[in-house]
Amino acid sequence: xxxxxxxxxxxxxxxxxxxxxxxxxxxxxxxxxxxxxxxxxxxxxxxxxxxxxxxxxxxxxxxxxxxxxxxxxxxxxxxxxxxxxxxxxxxxxxxxxxxxxxxxxxxxxxxxxxxxxxxxxxxxxxxxxxxxxxxxxxxxxxxxxxxxxxxxxxxxxxx
Amino acid sequence: xxxxxxxxxxxxxxxxxxxxxxxxxxxxxxxxxxxxxxxxxxxxxxxxxxxxxxxxxxxxxxxxxxxxxxxxxxxxxxxxxxxxxxxxxxxxxxxxxxxxxxxxxxxxxxxxxxxxxxxxxxxxxxxxxxxxxxxxxxxxxxxxxxxxxxxxxxxxxxx
Numbered sequence: 597x598x599x600x601x602x603x604x605x606x607x608x609x610x611x612x613x614x615x616x617x618x619x620x621x622x623x624x625x626x627x628x629x630x631x632x633x634x635x636x637x638x639x640x641x642x643x644x645x646x647x648x649x650x651x652x653x654x655x656x657x658x659x660x661x662x663x664x665x666x667x668x669x670x671x672x673x674x675x676x677x678x679x680x681x682x683x684x685x686x687x688x689x690x691x692x693x694x695x696x697x698x699x700x701x702x703x704x705x706x707x708x709x710x711x712x713x714x715x716x717x718x719x720x721x722x723x724x725x726x727x728x729x730x731x732x733x734x735x736x737x738x739x740x741x742x743x744x745x746x747x748x749x750x751x752x753x754x755x
Numbered sequence: 756x757x758x759x760x761x762x763x764x765x766x767x768x769x770x771x772x773x774x775x776x777x778x779x780x781x782x783x784x785x786x787x788x789x790x791x792x793x794x795x796x797x798x799x800x801x802x803x804x805x806x807x808x809x810x811x812x813x814x815x816x817x818x819x820x821x822x823x824x825x826x827x828x829x830x831x832x833x834x835x836x837x838x839x840x841x842x843x844x845x846x847x848x849x850x851x852x853x854x855x856x857x858x859x860x861x862x863x864x865x866x867x868x869x870x871x872x873x874x875x876x877x878x879x880x881x882x883x884x885x886x887x888x889x890x891x892x893x894x895x896x897x898x899x900x901x902x903x904x905x906x907x908x909x910x911x912x913x914x
Contacts, residue, residue, distance in 0.1 A: 597888075602873055603762040606889055610897040635794035635912050714761055729756075730765055738769040738897070745901040749908030753794050 600710035607713070607734055608705050611741045615698050618648070618748055622691055630687030634750040639678045641754055642687045644747050646673030649694040652701060655740060658718045659733050661704040666693050705737070713737070759869035766872070766893060767864050770900045774857050777807070777907055781850055789846030793909040798837045800913055801846045803906045805832030808853040811860060814899060817877045818892050820863040825852050864896070872896070 597605065622630075622645060630642040639647075650669035656662045669690075672681040685693070713734040716725035725731055756764065781789075781804060789801040798806075809828035815821045828849075831840040844852070872893040875884035884890055 599869055599873060600758050600762060602888065602891075603759060603766075603869060603893065606891065606893045606897065607762075607766065609889055609894070610901065613898075614901055635797075638794075638912055710758055710762060714758060729761065730768055732761075732765065734762065734765045735768065738765065738900075739772075741897075742769065742773055742901055742904040745904040746908035749905035750912060753797055753909060753912070 598710075604708070604710040604713045604734070607737055607741075608702075611705065611737055612702060614741050614744050614748070615702065618744055619695055619698065621748065621751060622694075625687070625691070627687040630691075632754045634754045639750070641751055642683060642690060643673060643678035644751055645687065645690050645694055646683070648744060648747060649690060649697055650674040651743060652694070652697045652740065655701055655736065656704075659704075659736060660715075660718060661701070665697055665700070669693070708733070757869075763867070763869040763872045763893070766896055766900075767861075770864065770896055771861060773900050773903050773907070774861065777903055778854055778857065780907065780910060781853075784846070784850070786846040789850075791913045793913045798909070800910055801842060801849060802832060802837035803910055804846065804849050804853055805842070807903060807906060808849060808856055809833040810902060811853070811856045811899065814860055814895065815863075818863075818895060819874075819877060820860070824856055824859070828852070867892070 622641070625641065630645065631640055633640050634644070646669055649666060650673045653664045653666045653669065656664050668684055672684055683690070714729070714732045716722070716729075716731060717733050717736045720728075720731040781800070784800065789804065790799055792799050793803070805828055808825060809832045812823050812825045812828065815823050827843060831843055842849070873888070873891045875881070875888075875890060876892050876895045879887075879890040
């Protein structure tokens, strides 16, 4: 493995580690437990599952890895705060959707070369990327990995 | 900048982004506000500040970047849960310690070459590193960045 490959591989491993912990953490939660709030007046666990599914699903077009699987999750779990719209699916179905999105993303990540990780992401123009080449796919991966950790810190409080 | 340098630089930028948000988030908090708990029966904000200071301080020897600045924070904020031992300093002093540790770490991170990021960290033996070269400094950086995000997700609930 070259240095470039190892550097990119460590970032993908960090994503896989965090996603693995997330999926283990929610594995045992049924529909009823997913209705728990992380703290009084704060988001339900189900909202966090839907939120992570929506945010991760948006990575497909953003990273040029294909079409979204669940665009219908944006309205209830991203655009609007918890409690605004009804859940479009059960907690168990939502967990399954999150795992499906994560699994397909991870498979796509494992095929990217270091050079491809350094290409621009889909939310930056050619001009802006020329000025700031750090706005690349790898920066999005690290940002989304940390976003998952942020909400996992909240989810563990509901235990 | 070479590809290797850019890959390592994106990881350091992710650390700086997360640490920057952490420091902005706690900037306005006084001693009294730092006594708030993130949720009923959960850690105080001051415990999280001390915990992050201790964990980050341990990165100096672990990454071969020098001696620790605040080893006395391990007992109250790492080895023992919140509420076990008295705070050894005020919240304001603890915030200052955390910022000092972060600032010195970041300065050291910015000097490491991609090759140095791929060297083994201090908690792995030569034999184990030969078997698994992903146990390198970069893996520690990404892990600690996510650890910070995890606790920041909790800290924002205290608002």
